[in-house]
Amino acid sequence: MLVWLFYIPLALLVYQFVLFPLALYVLSRRRAEPEYAELSDDELPTVAFIIAARNEEDIIADKIDNSLSLRYPSDKIRFIVIANGCTDRTTEIVGNYKDDRVELIEYGEIGKTEAQNRAVKDIDEDILVFSDANTPYAEDAVYELVKPFQDQQVGSVAGNHIYMSGEDSRSSTEGFFWNRIELLYKKTESVTGGALGAMGSIYAVRRELYIPLPPDIVSDFWEPVLIAARGKRTVFMESAICYEAAENPDLIIEFQRKSRIVHRACYSLVHYRWILNPLRYPRLAWLIVSHKLMRWLTPFMLAIPLMAASMRMVIGRGRWPQVCYFVAMSLFGFFALLGRGFGRTTSVPVLTPAYYASLMFYAAAKGVYTSFAGDQLSTWDRAR
Incomplete structure (x- = not known):
């Protein structure tokens, strides 16, 4: 039994991080990326540009200025700021x-989806x-977003959210994940039949296809x-393209944010x-x-083999795979603890990313647990 508990989760991890992306890559190589014709001003559709805002007084003016500067016919675009439970000067500025x-x-305060x-x-x-209020757009972003709607089979378009990483290991880790790894997923999924979801900061849908969702569902x-x-x-x-600075937030706040994201994602999946x-x-x-559920369950797929390996070693039946895994996970935990000690004041290569990763694993585990425990989140916190 312990042998199965050790190898099955590891096999699932190999599938998730190796076989699944490899399958997407192979499938994508068999299809060419679609090309869309350039559109004249007369051919462009009308656009409602919706900006979600909650207590954004520091950045909302920059966001509106950026939006007004976008390359799109002025008579075909309208900018709508949705102020959701704002208690600062956001509405006054707008x-x-x-x-x-x-x-x-x-x-x-009704929540982003309901708003x-x-x-x-x-x-x-x-x-x-x-x-979102904290993501400025490239000048031609809206124009590029609407081009695929020439194809009547296209119902929604996901844009490219780029994190501008700093030198700090935490921001570099997040920027690398979204800019490289997630980008590859979205590109290959799109070519093989359609991307899975979008980033809430930059996506478009046909008005007639919009589906009102329950308040506690992740709309993007x-x-x-x-x-x-x-x-x-x-x-x-x-x-x-839109941009966001990959800031170096307080890791406890980041933990809470990631936990909420996974919580709502799992709750939505159950719904x-x-x-x-x-x-x-x-x-x-x-x-x-393959892309979402198994990622959220990664902390459990790492922990179960560790417990199985530990028990095998305690009863004197540990083999070299269990011993190697136990040592590797112990080193990871040791580096994470060191990163926790040093990472609060400065970034240390290896240590800070280890602490960041362990905290995000814990956040995902907590999000999964609270979701299946029946807790609900419908209100909305700021993106930062």
């Missing part, structure tokens, strides 16, 4: 803009673009997924568990399990 294209909608649902009810533009992931379940595709446009039916949605079920 209200001071005299440009007719800038509109403010205020809500109480978007209510705002979209009164929008009749062709395309909805969703953005499930909106594109549910559109895909209707037979439409989500395209990843690498050329549609839409019917989409995991491999007979009805074979591709979506495969991608969600």
Whole structure:
């Protein structure tokens, strides 16, 4: 029994981090990336550019200025700031803009998803673009986002969220993950039939396909997924770019943020568990399990072999694979503890990333546990 508990989780980890991306790569090599024609101003669809904001007085003016400078016909785009439970000067700053294209909608603390649902009810533009206050766009980002909608089979488009990493090991680790690893996933998934979800900072959907979601559902992931379940595709446009500084936040705050993300993601998956039916949605079920669910369960797939190896060694039946794994995980834990001691004041190569990774594993484990324990989160904290 202990042997199975040791090898099965490790085999799942090998599948998740090696075989699954390899399968995506092989499948993507058999298909060419689609090319989209350039569009004239007359051919471009109308756009509602929706900015989610919660207590963003420090950055909301920069975000609006950046949005107004985007290369898109001024008579075909409208900028809607959704102020969700703001208690600072965010609404005052937005209200001071005299440009007719800038509109403010205020809500109480109802959560990001519910605020978007209510705002979209009164929008009749062709395309909805969703953005966050802390992510400036490249000049042609909206233009690039709408190009794939020339294809009537495209229901949503995911943009390219780039983290601008600093020298600190924590920010470099996060920037590397999103800019390199996640980018490869999205590109290969897009080419092989459709990307899985999007980043809430930059994605677009057809207005007629928008699906109002429950308040406690992660909209940027499930909106594109549910559109895909209707037979439409989500395209990843690498050329549609927004930027975010990969800051070096307090790790406890970062832990809480990651835990909330995983909590809501798992809760959402339970809510839409019917989409995991491999007979009805074979591709979506495969991608969600391989790309998302197994990632959230990684802490458990690391811990179970460690416990099995420890028990095998205690009863004197440990073999070299168990011993090597036990030593490797012990070293990782030792480095993480050292990183915890040094990382609060400075970054130390190897030690700080080890501490950051261990904290994120713990955050994921906590998020999974609290989700299946029945806790709910519908309100929204700032992106930072």
